[in-house]
Amino acid sequence: MQGSQEMGFPVLTWMSVHSTHMIVTPVLLATI
Numbered sequence: 001m002q003g004s005q006e007m008g009f010p011v012l013t014w015m016s017v018h019s020t021h022m023i024v025t026p027v028l029l030a031t032i
Helices: 002-031
Strands: none
Touching: none
């Protein structure tokens, strides 16, 4: 259980960062 949690956390963090980046980048490009 603990092992899967440790492996899952970086993946969830990367996914949230990646999805946020994919949303923020077009918005920043549009405002420029």
